[in-house]
Amino acid sequence: MKYISTRGLAPLAGFEEVLLTGLAPDGGLYVPRSWPKLTADDIAALRTRPYAEVAARIIAQFTGDAFNAAQLLEIARAVYGRFDHADVAPLIKAGAEDWILELFHGPTLAFKDFAMQFLGRLFDAVLERRGERLTIIAATSGDTGAAAIDALKACAHVDIVVLHPEGRVTDVQRRMMTCVDAANVQNIAVAGSFDDCQASVKELFADHGFVSKVRLGGVNSINWARIAAQTVYYFTAAVAISEAGEGVSFVVPTGNFGDVFSGYVAKKMGLNIDRLVVATNANDILHRAMTSGEYAPADVEPTISPSMDIQVASNFERLLFEVVGRDADVLRAKMSNFKRDGAMRLSAGEREAISADFLSYATSEDETMRELRRHFEATGALIDPHTAVARTAAQALRGAGVLSGKVVSLSTAHPAKFPDAVTQAAGTAPELPPALRDLFDRPESMTKIANDTDAIKQAILAGVKRKD
Ligand SMILES: *Cc1c(COP(=O)(O)O)cnc(C)c1O
Numbered sequence: 001m002k003y004i005s006t007r008g009l010a011p012l013a014g015f016e017e018v019l020l021t022g023l024a025p026d027g028g029l030y031v032p033r034s035w036p037k038l039t040a041d042d043i044a045a046l047r048t049r050p051y052a053e054v055a056a057r058i059i060a061q062f063t064g065d066a067f068n069a070a071q072l073l074e075i076a077r078a079v080y081g082r083f084d085h086a087d088v089a090p091l092i093k094a095g096a097e098d099w100i101l102e103l104f105h106g107p108t109l110a111f112k113d114f115a116m117q118f119l120g121r122l123f124d125a126v127l128e129r130r131g132e133r134l135t136i137i138a139a140t141s142g143d144t145g146a147a148a149i150d151a152l153k154a155c156a157h158v159d160i161v162v163l164h165p166e167g168r169v170t171d172v173q174r175r176m177m178t179c180v181d182a183a184n185v186q187n188i189a190v191a192g193s194f195d196d197c198q199a200s201v202k203e204l205f206a207d208h209g210f211v212s213k214v215r216l217g218g219v220n221s222i223n224w225a226r227i228a229a230q231t232v233y234y235f236t237a238a239v240a241i242s243e244a245g246e247g248v249s250f251v252v253p254t255g256n257f258g259d260v261f262s263g264y265v266a267k268k269m270g271l272n273i274d275r276l277v278v279a280t281n282a283n284d285i286l287h288r289a290m291t292s293g294e295y296a297p298a299d300v301e302p303t304i305s306p307s308m309d310i311q312v313a314s315n316f317e318r319l320l321f322e323v324v325g326r327d328a329d330v331l332r333a334k335m336s337n338f339k340r341d342g343a344m345r346l347s348a349g350e351r352e353a354i355s356a357d358f359l360s361y362a363t364s365e366d367e368t369m370r371e372l373r374r375h376f377e378a379t380g381a382l383i384d385p386h387t388a389v390a391r392t393a394a395q396a397l398r399g400a401g402v403l404s405g406k407v408v409s410l411s412t413a414h415p416a417k418f419p420d421a422v423t424q425a426a427g428t429a430p431e432l433p434p435a436l437r438d439l440f441d442r443p444e445s446m447t448k449i450a451n452d453t454d455a456i457k458q459a460i461l462a463g464v465k466r467k468d
Helices: 015-021 040-044 051-059 069-080 112-130 143-152 171-178 194-206 208-213 224-230 232-241 258-268 285-292 316-323 328-341 348-355 365-379 385-399 419-426 453-463
Strands: 003-005 030-032 091-095 098-102 134-139 158-165 185-191 248-253 273-280 358-362 406-411 447-450
Touching: 003 015, 015 112, 015 224, 040 232, 051 069, 051 224, 051 232, 069 112, 091 232, 098 232, 098 385, 112 134, 112 143, 112 158, 112 224, 134 143, 134 194, 143 158, 143 171, 143 185, 158 171, 158 194, 158 453, 185 194, 185 453, 194 208, 194 453, 208 453, 224 232, 224 258, 232 248, 232 258, 232 406, 248 258, 248 385, 258 273, 258 316, 273 285, 273 385, 285 348, 285 358, 316 328, 316 348, 348 358, 358 385, 365 385, 365 419, 385 406, 385 419, 447 453
Parallel strands: 098 406, 134 158, 158 185, 185 447, 248 273, 248 406, 273 358
Antiparallel strands: 003 030, 091 098
């Protein structure tokens, strides 16, 4: 399995390199040179297997000769054995043809644990083999940071630095990052937005002086290994409910377009997925792009589903690469125009290609609150605001007649991660699972820094193991 860059100017890379570097050297994103394919029989055979086995089997399609089947199975069993539900990703029936896929049973209560826990083990195995050390720098709008820290805190060969926008993550999200006492973990609170944090991380990766001092790696959602690990639950969910092999649709609360792109990858691999619904909150750039063709970032609007408070959705580039027929020259021109103009127009043909696989819906804050309450009153169970965004989209699009058949809404976080919004909407406070009940008694550790890449750089250099 070899990887190419969406921008076409990077050498072919193997899985190890793609895993360790994240972004390709030409500024593009890595994608497989060709899509691995599973037959209908291969896919049907997954139905009765435990989650960890399916994970090892699917992820093996992407790892080439970097890991053998036994190593992947051992890693998958260790990773998914830490989840607090025997099914790992349980499906809850929510209506005649409606399901909710619970993806919050990992150690930090959000779907990002699925990929991040796997990534941590892959990193340590590869770095051990190579005798190398890596510094991971990640920007987070809340959940990535916690997931990355938990996944990497026990790694012998990795330092992890997480930038979060000060005051724009929930107390639970912040404490899940800052209450981790490990020498290889550094938390930085930036006086800015998530996009500012992400821009600083990009600048640091492009800073040759800095890169000569620390060996950088990325775990943000552009890392291909994360996309690969997230394809697994699309398979387990679809095979569990699709009786005659008919297509299943997925509604995905979307920020950086990573999770929903994983669904697209599963479809490319042969899984019978009907539609993938891009469900956004008020930060609806993707919904606007898909309905009007105008991909134009606006200011980030803080919402009660903060993990989707994103304007520039990094992984969208991977979809654009597909819709321009994998022509890297065309894509590179598009991206450089986007950088110059701060916006881009999708042609009618491109929009049509996207709408063959995707639908979109933007959920307002009011709708999110209403759905939280409605769901609680109807079922007695609490959902988190990101899940409520997806549930609103699922019902609205089914009501409008554009979404039909079996539909799975992804529940990407545990309600206790967003207690204020959930309590306000439903009138009941969500409880943290037992493993986290003492979270507010633990000491916090973080550095507050201005929205300034140079200052951030100095803080990082002071805190991590350097090459020299
Ligand atoms: C990260 C996150 C999302 C968005 O996922 P993307 O891959 O960025 O689209 C949705 N919900 C929750 C709870 C998240 O943490």
